Amino acid sequence: MHTSGHSSEQPFRIYTPSSFGQAIRHYRTQAGLTQDELAERVGLDRTYLSRLESGADTQQLRRILAILRELGVKATLERADW
Amino acid sequence: MHTSGHSSEQPFRIYTPSSFGQAIRHYRTQAGLTQDELAERVGLDRTYLSRLESGADTQQLRRILAILRELGVKATLERADW
DNA sequence: AGCCCATGTCCTAAAATCCCCACATCGCCC
DNA sequence: GGGCGATGTGGGGATTTTAGGACATGGGCT
Numbered sequence: 001m002h003t004s005g006h007s008s009e010q011p012f013r014i015y016t017p018s019s020f021g022q023a024i025r026h027y028r029t030q031a032g033l034t035q036d037e038l039a040e041r042v043g044l045d046r047t048y049l050s051r052l053e054s055g056a057d058t059q060q061l062r063r064i065l066a067i068l069r070e071l072g073v074k075a076t077l078e079r080a081d082w
Numbered sequence: 083m084h085t086s087g088h089s090s091e092q093p094f095r096i097y098t099p100s101s102f103g104q105a106i107r108h109y110r111t112q113a114g115l116t117q118d119e120l121a122e123r124v125g126l127d128r129t130y131l132s133r134l135e136s137g138a139d140t141q142q143l144r145r146i147l148a149i150l151r152e153l154g155v156k157a158t159l160e161r162a163d164w
Numbered sequence: 165a166g167c168c169c170a171t172g173t174c175c176t177a178a179a180a181t182c183c184c185c186a187c188a189t190c191g192c193c194c
Numbered sequence: 195g196g197g198c199g200a201t202g203t204g205g206g207g208a209t210t211t212t213a214g215g216a217c218a219t220g221g222g223c224t
Contacts, residue, residue: 027153034170042148045213049149050172059210060142060181066124067131071109074162080154116200127183132201141180142211 011078015065018055023077025053093160097147100137105159107135 012023028038035053039046068075094105110120117135121128150157 023155024149024153027155031153033153036170038149038152042145042152044145044149046171047173047214048212050170051212054172056211063124063126063182067106067120067126068159070120070124071106071113071115072162073105073109073159076158076160077150077155078158080156082154118200128201129184129203130182132203133182136202145212 009079011076014075014077015069016055017057017061017065020061020077021053021055024049027077027079028053091161093158096157096159097151098137099139099143099147102143102159103135103137106131109159109161110135 012019012026014020014023028035031038033041035046035049038044039049065075094101094108096102096105110117113120115123117128117131120126121131147157
């Protein structure tokens with residue numbers, strides 16, 4: 001009876017602004033949402049989302065990624081799939 | 083021959099600015115670093131790190147977490163332990 | 165070709181963030 | 195008690211980021 005749902009999709013490892021953007025885009029399209037729809041649902045501007053998915057290289061993101069790198073910590077994103 | 087290092091420390095699930103801060107603090111102290119040391123290594127201000135670890139509730143973090151929540155994606159931090 | 169729809173990109177004002185100072189607190193050790 | 199190292203916290207100003215509009219591009223469809 002398959003204890004684990006076993007959806008078997010591998011997590012996204014986040015180590016650059018770009019990889020973060022790609023992950024977001026992946027999950028958004030997989031959810032069948034447009035940038036407009038997602039932006040409205042979370043109260044953001046669409047152009048912001050576009051830039052984020054394109055891997056906008058902000059200093060904020062760089063800062064936290066630098067911290068994680070220095071500490072030897074890896075960040076991953078994956079489907080919560082309850 | 084122990085294929086996997088099997089260090090078996092459970093990952094941190096990140097769902098609030100606070101949980102993010104706690105994770106950072108955990109890994110920093112585990113690495114035996116002071117805020118000063120870490121801040122200098124990554125070229126940041128110490129007070130910034132302090133506030134980050136205290137779970138500073140920034141809009142930026144909120145935005146990202148809102149996106150992930152809406153997409154049903156979970157973010158985790160764990161030791162890279164190569 | 166023409167029409168949508170989704171997305172990328174440029175711009176500017178407005179808003180949020182971060183650096184950098186100062187000072188307070190808390191343990192711990194002498 | 196006094197000193198010291200580590201951290202919390204406040205404020206101000208400079209820097210960075212975001213919102214929001216406008217416009218271009220590109221694909222798919224008729």
